[in-house]
Amino acid sequence: MASVISIVGLTKTYASGVEALRPIDLDIEKGEIFALLGPNGAGKTTLISIVCGIVTATTGSVTADGHDIVRDYRAARMKIGLVPQELHTDSFETVWATVTFSRGLFGKPPSPGHIEKVLRDLSLWDKRDAKVQELSGGMKRRVMIAKALSHEPEILFLDEPTAGVDVELRRDMWGLVRELREGGVTIILTTHYIEEAEEMADRVGVISKGELIVVEEKNALMKKLGRKTLTLNLAEPLAALPGGLDAWALELKAEGHELEHVFDAQAEATGVPALLARLGALGIGWKDLNTRQSSLEDIFVGLVSERRGGAA
Amino acid sequence: MTRFNRHGVWAIYRFEVNRFGRTVWTSLATPVITTALYFIVFGSAIGSRMGELDGVDYGAFIVPGLIMLTMFTESIFNASFGIYMPKWAGTIYELLSAPVSAFETVLAYVGAAATKSVIIGLIIFATAHLFVDVTVEHPVLMLLFLVMIAVTFCLFGFILGIWAKSFEQLQVIPMLVVMPLTFLGGAFYSIDMLPEPWRTATLFNPIVYLISGFRWTFFGEGDVSIGVSLAAMAGFLALCLAVIWWMFRTGYRLKS
Numbered sequence: 001m002a003s004v005i006s007i008v009g010l011t012k013t014y015a016s017g018v019e020a021l022r023p024i025d026l027d028i029e030k031g032e033i034f035a036l037l038g039p040n041g042a043g044k045t046t047l048i049s050i051v052c053g054i055v056t057a058t059t060g061s062v063t064a065d066g067h068d069i070v071r072d073y074r075a076a077r078m079k080i081g082l083v084p085q086e087l088h089t090d091s092f093e094t095v096w097a098t099v100t101f102s103r104g105l106f107g108k109p110p111s112p113g114h115i116e117k118v119l120r121d122l123s124l125w126d127k128r129d130a131k132v133q134e135l136s137g138g139m140k141r142r143v144m145i146a147k148a149l150s151h152e153p154e155i156l157f158l159d160e161p162t163a164g165v166d167v168e169l170r171r172d173m174w175g176l177v178r179e180l181r182e183g184g185v186t187i188i189l190t191t192h193y194i195e196e197a198e199e200m201a202d203r204v205g206v207i208s209k210g211e212l213i214v215v216e217e218k219n220a221l222m223k224k225l226g227r228k229t230l231t232l233n234l235a236e237p238l239a240a241l242p243g244g245l246d247a248w249a250l251e252l253k254a255e256g257h258e259l260e261h262v263f264d265a266q267a268e269a270t271g272v273p274a275l276l277a278r279l280g281a282l283g284i285g286w287k288d289l290n291t292r293q294s295s296l297e298d299i300f301v302g303l304v305s306e307r308r309g310g311a312a
Numbered sequence: 313m314t315r316f317n318r319h320g321v322w323a324i325y326r327f328e329v330n331r332f333g334r335t336v337w338t339s340l341a342t343p344v345i346t347t348a349l350y351f352i353v354f355g356s357a358i359g360s361r362m363g364e365l366d367g368v369d370y371g372a373f374i375v376p377g378l379i380m381l382t383m384f385t386e387s388i389f390n391a392s393f394g395i396y397m398p399k400w401a402g403t404i405y406e407l408l409s410a411p412v413s414a415f416e417t418v419l420a421y422v423g424a425a426a427t428k429s430v431i432i433g434l435i436i437f438a439t440a441h442l443f444v445d446v447t448v449e450h451p452v453l454m455l456l457f458l459v460m461i462a463v464t465f466c467l468f469g470f471i472l473g474i475w476a477k478s479f480e481q482l483q484v485i486p487m488l489v490v491m492p493l494t495f496l497g498g499a500f501y502s503i504d505m506l507p508e509p510w511r512t513a514t515l516f517n518p519i520v521y522l523i524s525g526f527r528w529t530f531f532g533e534g535d536v537s538i539g540v541s542l543a544a545m546a547g548f549l550a551l552c553l554a555v556i557w558w559m560f561r562t563g564y565r566l567k568s
């Protein structure tokens with residue numbers, strides 16, 4: 001697939017001396033939904049801000065749809081829509097006026113029909129004549145999305161679009177993002193809700209302390225790094241792990257009532273039956289068992305803490 | 313692709329003009345009332361004892377200075393506020409991420425603020441007519457001067473708006489620098505009335521040249537020659553443009 005955004009050797013050191021981005025190389029493919037994950041302060045917003053022209057990079061280059069974002073900024077920016085992390089809206093303007101303004105600002109001729117469609121899609125149509133300051137926070141978030149969509153961008157950046165948003169709006173937003181993707185729009189989103197990335201993204205990038213530590217197809221990532229956890233509810237509590245179980249990664253939980261075994265998804269065929277057979281041989285009875293596939297969140301926490309451990 | 317983004321310029325211009333429109337009555341009533349007060353105090357109370365200045369009745373003599381005084385402060389205030397507000401409210405992100413060049417940004421913001429200033433200047437001029445007889449010897453040059461002053465001081469205000477980090481800083485320059493310089497710059501008197509060394513000292517005040525030039529377009533007579541005034545004006549304009557060019561090139565206080 002063709003890449004629509006190409007980031008090469010991008011670094012950013014703020015005037016304060018903070019190294020927000022170490023060299024980053026990343027290609028975003030046309031039409032995909034890319035989720036950028038990472039803890040607070042990892043550099044997600046910085047990365048997005050550079051691509052959108054709000055922050056100047058220290059070194060490196062970015063092209064959007066083949067246009068260099070600095071030399072050919074006009075062509076590059078016309079393709080890009082941005083919903084920033086923070087809520088920033090013009091208080092005194094009406095919803096209609098502020099969204100129409102954005103379309104003009106991005107160099108597009110007026111199109112009341114398109115603005116109407118965007119407002120309807122975001123359930124803002126009834127509020128079109130309301131002043132932005134009269135809207136609730138979630139509604140303001142919708143207005144910012146409407147502004148970003150007003151000029152029909154081909155690439156959409158959503159920096160934590162669902163932070164502080166109720167469940168219903170989050171569902172709406174997911175629906176909208178899918179619909180946009182079907183229309184050929186490339187979407188890059190950051191989020192702290194891992195289930196969001198899990199639900200929506202085609203690919204996931206994990207950024208930590210300014211470094212991209214993983215970029216992977218979501219499914220492949222889940223498979224590769226995904227772990228399963230087997231939990232056995234024991235018939236009799238154990239005070240300590242008996243000998244002869246060293247071959248398995250085991251831990252006693254719930255004051256010895258539960259035995260937990262964490263294993264690689266790939267190794268599942270070999271490890272578990274053998275473990276159960278061994279327990280039977282040792283006379284350890286169990287009442288119930290369940291297995292759980294680890295979520296992206298577990299993977300992500302694992303990756304980040306692994307890094308931290310490695311760096312320390 | 314370096315096409316001019318006319319939709320973008322128009323969007324900003326309209327946004328700014330709408331912003332003025334929301335306060336249209338206060339924006340227009342303020343200069344009218346202020347002008348009337350100046351005429352009552354300076355024109356009638358003091359003017360009756362002043363007689364003529366440079367062969368012009370005192371009431372008429374202060375009209376150009378009065379227009380300048382209001383235009384300076386209004387231009388700086390409106391233009392600086394126009395760019396400071398989005399910076400303060402954070403909505404500047406949209407401008408920074410938009411396909412709008414530095415030139416287009418300045419054109420739209422300064423154009424809108426200058427439009428308002430020119431309208432206010434003309435309103436003061438019309439209000440002055442209610443109080444005194446004032447004829448303009450060089451109407452075309454007078455209009456040109458009015459527009460140039462509006463543009464130059466709006467550029468200055470724009471710079472101030474980008475530079476300012478607080479509302480206080482936004483107000484300190486107009487209040488502490490421009491107002492005094494205008495009062496001392498011969499807005500209400502001819503600098504020839506001052507004793508030395510004050511007269512010579514005054515010549516270091518750039519505002520003198522602007523007020524003098526504007527007065528020249530009214531009465532064909534100024535403290536300094538019209539050529540010097542025009543040169544001073546062009547110099548100030550060039551300086552403002554240079555500073556703005558530098559600000560956008562370096563992203564000064566706009567981008568991190």
Ligand SMILES: Nc1ncnc2c1ncn2[C@@H]1O[C@H](COP(=O)(O)OP(=O)(O)OP(=O)(O)O)[C@@H](O)[C@H]1O
Pocket residue numbers: 014015016018019020038039040041042043044045046047085568
């Ligand atoms: N304008 C700035 N000046 C100086 N440092 C900054 C600036 N903006 C961000 N930083 C620093 O850069 C680093 C990356 O910040 P950034 O906002 O990109 O993180 P983030 O991944 O978006 O975090 P979050 O999840 O909290 O939004 C942080 O250490 C932050 O303190």
Ligand SMILES: [Mg+2]
Pocket residue numbers: 044045046085159
């Ligand atoms: Mg962020």
